[in-house]
Amino acid sequence: MDILRYALYRFGTMLLTLLVVSVLVFVIINLPPGDYLSNQIAELRASGQSAGVAKAEFLRHEYALDRPLWQQYLIWMGFVPGPHGFSGLIQGNFGWSFEFDQPVAEIVGETLWLTVLVNLAAVLFVYLVALPLGVLAAARSKTWVDYTSAFVGYLGLATPNFLLALIMFYYGHKYFDIPIGGLMDPVYEGKPMTWDKVQSILIHLIVPTFVIGTSGASAMMQRLRANMLDELGKPYVETAIAKGMKPSRMLAKYPLRVAFNPFVADIGNLLPSMVSGSVLVSVVLGLQTIGPTLLTALKTQDQFLSAFVLMFVALLTLMGTMISDVLLVLLDPRIRYEGREA
Amino acid sequence: MSPLLTVEDLSIAFGDGDAVVRDVGFAVNAGETLALVGESGSGKTVTCRAVLRILPRSARFLSGRITLNSSEGTKVLSELPERRMRKVRGNLVSMIFQEPMRSLSPLHRIGNQVAEVLWLHRGATEKRARREVLNTFERVGFPDPERTYRSYPFELSGGMRQRAMIAMAMVARPELLIADEPSTALDVTTQAQVLGLIKDLQRDTGMAMILVTHDLGVVANMAEQVVVMHRGRVMESGPAEAVLRAPAHPYTRQLFDAAPSIPAAPEPAPPLPEDDLILQLRNVAKTYELRSGSPWKPDVLIHACRGVDLALPRGKTLAIVGESGSGKTTVARIALGAEPPDPGGEVLFRPHPGSEPVAVHRLSRAARTAFQREAQMVFQDPYSSLSPRMRVLDAMTEPLEIHGIGSRAERRDRAAAALKQVGLNADMLMRYPHAFSGGQRQRLSIARAMMLEPSLIVCDEPTSALDVSVQEQILSLLEDIRDRMNLSYLFISHDLAVVARIADEVAVMRQGLVVEQATPDTLFYNPKHPYTKALIAAQPSPDIDRPIDLKLVARGAGLPDTWDEAFRFTDTVIPSLAEVEPGHKVRCHV
Numbered sequence: 001m002d003i004l005r006y007a008l009y010r011f012g013t014m015l016l017t018l019l020v021v022s023v024l025v026f027v028i029i030n031l032p033p034g035d036y037l038s039n040q041i042a043e044l045r046a047s048g049q050s051a052g053v054a055k056a057e058f059l060r061h062e063y064a065l066d067r068p069l070w071q072q073y074l075i076w077m078g079f080v081p082g083p084h085g086f087s088g089l090i091q092g093n094f095g096w097s098f099e100f101d102q103p104v105a106e107i108v109g110e111t112l113w114l115t116v117l118v119n120l121a122a123v124l125f126v127y128l129v130a131l132p133l134g135v136l137a138a139a140r141s142k143t144w145v146d147y148t149s150a151f152v153g154y155l156g157l158a159t160p161n162f163l164l165a166l167i168m169f170y171y172g173h174k175y176f177d178i179p180i181g182g183l184m185d186p187v188y189e190g191k192p193m194t195w196d197k198v199q200s201i202l203i204h205l206i207v208p209t210f211v212i213g214t215s216g217a218s219a220m221m222q223r224l225r226a227n228m229l230d231e232l233g234k235p236y237v238e239t240a241i242a243k244g245m246k247p248s249r250m251l252a253k254y255p256l257r258v259a260f261n262p263f264v265a266d267i268g269n270l271l272p273s274m275v276s277g278s279v280l281v282s283v284v285l286g287l288q289t290i291g292p293t294l295l296t297a298l299k300t301q302d303q304f305l306s307a308f309v310l311m312f313v314a315l316l317t318l319m320g321t322m323i324s325d326v327l328l329v330l331l332d333p334r335i336r337y338e339g340r341e342a
Numbered sequence: 343m344s345p346l347l348t349v350e351d352l353s354i355a356f357g358d359g360d361a362v363v364r365d366v367g368f369a370v371n372a373g374e375t376l377a378l379v380g381e382s383g384s385g386k387t388v389t390c391r392a393v394l395r396i397l398p399r400s401a402r403f404l405s406g407r408i409t410l411n412s413s414e415g416t417k418v419l420s421e422l423p424e425r426r427m428r429k430v431r432g433n434l435v436s437m438i439f440q441e442p443m444r445s446l447s448p449l450h451r452i453g454n455q456v457a458e459v460l461w462l463h464r465g466a467t468e469k470r471a472r473r474e475v476l477n478t479f480e481r482v483g484f485p486d487p488e489r490t491y492r493s494y495p496f497e498l499s500g501g502m503r504q505r506a507m508i509a510m511a512m513v514a515r516p517e518l519l520i521a522d523e524p525s526t527a528l529d530v531t532t533q534a535q536v537l538g539l540i541k542d543l544q545r546d547t548g549m550a551m552i553l554v555t556h557d558l559g560v561v562a563n564m565a566e567q568v569v570v571m572h573r574g575r576v577m578e579s580g581p582a583e584a585v586l587r588a589p590a591h592p593y594t595r596q597l598f599d600a601a602p603s604i605p606a607a608p609e610p611a612p613p614l615p616e617d618d619l620i621l622q623l624r625n626v627a628k629t630y631e632l633r634s635g636s637p638w639k640p641d642v643l644i645h646a647c648r649g650v651d652l653a654l655p656r657g658k659t660l661a662i663v664g665e666s667g668s669g670k671t672t673v674a675r676i677a678l679g680a681e682p683p684d685p686g687g688e689v690l691f692r693p694h695p696g697s698e699p700v701a702v703h704r705l706s707r708a709a710r711t712a713f714q715r716e717a718q719m720v721f722q723d724p725y726s727s728l729s730p731r732m733r734v735l736d737a738m739t740e741p742l743e744i745h746g747i748g749s750r751a752e753r754r755d756r757a758a759a760a761l762k763q764v765g766l767n768a769d770m771l772m773r774y775p776h777a778f779s780g781g782q783r784q785r786l787s788i789a790r791a792m793m794l795e796p797s798l799i800v801c802d803e804p805t806s807a808l809d810v811s812v813q814e815q816i817l818s819l820l821e822d823i824r825d826r827m828n829l830s831y832l833f834i835s836h837d838l839a840v841v842a843r844i845a846d847e848v849a850v851m852r853q854g855l856v857v858e859q860a861t862p863d864t865l866f867y868n869p870k871h872p873y874t875k876a877l878i879a880a881q882p883s884p885d886i887d888r889p890i891d892l893k894l895v896a897r898g899a900g901l902p903d904t905w906d907e908a909f910r911f912t913d914t915v916i917p918s919l920a921e922v923e924p925g926h927k928v929r930c931h932v
Binding site: 234235236238239240241242243244245246253254257258331332333334 | 394396428429430431432433436437439440441444445446447448449450458459462463494496507510
């Protein structure tokens, strides 16, 4: 029951943080002088196209860009009625993209969950690879197993992602016939979800997952190894051996449980760094993730689009931290009982 | 009948180094206790771990044969394949370790960790194992076994955790128990109770035991056979009675002479003079607030110490004795001005006879600097109290630099002189602390404290991390320096026997209160308070005719509400310190 209350409490603080983030995002996006429309109007005036100017002026009014900033913010969030009544983020209206001349929701629609998918796959890859290798490297420290995994790990850390992407691009296609580029076969793009489409997506996921996850996995492996080595020297490990446990079970049950805490705590950090870190990779591999969209939006001061993407990344981060916090409380009784003692 | 365990010609080395255990041999009979006695580095721990083959990977067996003659037949442990060795560990031979705080996994419930032994060796189902574990918990003295089963280690005190360890070692009914310093990390009254428990269990189950210890007092109370080790070799071995009554080897005799013990005091001593006090604590209390962390629960107040009145005459040693959590360290910190007392408390310090007292409890910045020149501290752990990255010279001259005393050359000369004073050589100045042994490091700490030529030194358990023979040397050094330089010591300790030798007056603390205060002779001759009596009774004495009186320990070591009516105190009702004879104060209802 305590854990439920804690989860609720964490959810509440998450919402509050999200509110603060929304203010920051909005202010920062509006810091550079001008906005997409006023830039456009200036351009149109210079080239003497007054018909376009009228349309742009109309849009400015339509999206309340002619009002003071604080009013713009409240309308964008949906706290106060705009020109069309209550219609903001909390009502599910993400705004209009001037650059693409489409509603934001339509532009990000599919890329949104593809982003989540790619990054979740990468996170899973990180954990699945780093966990066994890190434990093995620690258990067999200072043997060839340790040295080999360390070497491969440093190689993974030192290779830039986009370079790895290019290499995979070439060799993956040449030898393994893994489809490269995009997240699905072009024929499925924009089509409703079918089993064939899911299969296509899964096959296309292999290379991006590997490329995005490698450096994270290497880093995590090295940290897990160091943590495990610390734990292996502790007396409770000796106690477990003196009980007559098998080394493999002993490792999994005792030191790994303790060494694992930092990795659970890392979930929150992993998500955003992957989203922003995978922009280059997305460009190179032609992935329809949100990274490249964000880049375009920021460059052209397409404020509703960039604000929405930034909010989305913030939401991912905050959810990641919340999940790791709740998991930590579940995993470690020392944290769980902290308030109750004394 | 052949012995249960035979160790022959055991030699072990680490890496390419020299052997740390050489040609060690002994035999343990069924139902008997064999004590492996030695100081740190003697090889006693390596020897006992070799029996279970749980040495670090770099250890090398040079020679030796370890044979276990159990009810399941004869096994040569030194040659058994690892897989079959696992069936011996925890099953036929189990082990208790020194640090109960760290020897249990912090993330698993006690019940799970103990029952695991049965799952491993008996293939017991969860339910059957649970029943047996609950029985064992009851046997080792847990008042509520069900609750303990569900507890995590951090919810238990040190003594209770060691009981859980003992339960874990006993639950599979092994034929041999190896106990590696099982009571060293515990408070003295807890130690007495844990030792009593182990002895009881041994009598009930008839198992044999190898008891590894550095404390001859523990040996006298527990062992039938003794093996004395020094630098990896057996110095002397034989029946405990013979070895303890008439030690043959000079090294054993040396251990005996160094072992601190509470002397049988012939008569009470006169009280100390009170005309020239260097330090005075008046009505000192310290309350900590423990935040409950939730807005609808009140914060908890913890009284670290309450109503402490102490006076230290110039050139004397005042000892504060108590177990962990008794508030003795808080008092020391307040005396040094490291923490302010609660309002109303006063700490007065007179640097010179007859001078105006300095109010330590409210020092200005300048006055604090001046005060720090006069009052210094020697810490408990010589391994962590010296920076590993500073040369001895830098560590020692740093206080002089801070106070802007002398030129570089003068500081250096002073450091060299201080080293000589504590029995070290001036040519050690350029070394780093790791090049020194524990005793030498503690000498360095003392030398560093002396650099500013203070008049008051607070010693916080300065010998509890050291071997007995080294402890003896450090105590002598402290006494010598005190008398030579007319220093005054505030000496914090958990060990009455250590205090017996160096203190001029002893204050016994329990739960933040001074419960009894007198000169050591008076205290040992005529202890009044049940807690003091328990402390004295719990002290293991190397004299085989003076076993620990567990009844006396049990009567005084519990919580205050288990004491006799006259001594009881609660949070609100606290009796005052009454002077029962000149210089002898006891906290009791008159």
